[in-house]
Amino acid sequence: MELRSPGVGKVLRLAVAVGAQVARGEEVMVIESMKVEIPIKAGIAGQVKEINVKVGDQVQRNRVLAKIE
Numbered sequence: 001m002e003l004r005s006p007g008v009g010k011v012l013r014l015a016v017a018v019g020a021q022v023a024r025g026e027e028v029m030v031i032e033s034m035k036v037e038i039p040i041k042a043g044i045a046g047q048v049k050e051i052n053v054k055v056g057d058q059v060q061r062n063r064v065l066a067k068i069e
Contacts, residue, residue: 001044003066005059009033013055020048028066031059042068 009031016028022042029051031038050067053059 001042001046001068002064003028003040003043003068005031005040005061005063005065006038007031007033007061009038009059011053011055011057011059011065012037014051016048016051018048018051022046022048022068028068029053031065040065044068 012030012032014029016022024042024045026042027039028042029040031040046068048066049069053065
């Protein structure tokens with residue numbers, strides 16, 4: 001499953017690392033958009049296979065942020 005950015009913003013923090021096991025609904029990272037923090041949560045339970053951003057990165061809408069299998 002791909003986690004995508006819901007809009008334009010900046011990666012504020014990462015809550016997990018590659019290889020971590022996550023539960024459905026668990027916070028994976030937080031994006032800040034117009035001074036609002038938007039939590040990006042796992043849509044499925046599984047293992048984080050990729051994180052394609054780092055803290056401080058600017059992201060566009062629909063950018064793939066991470067992959068969970």
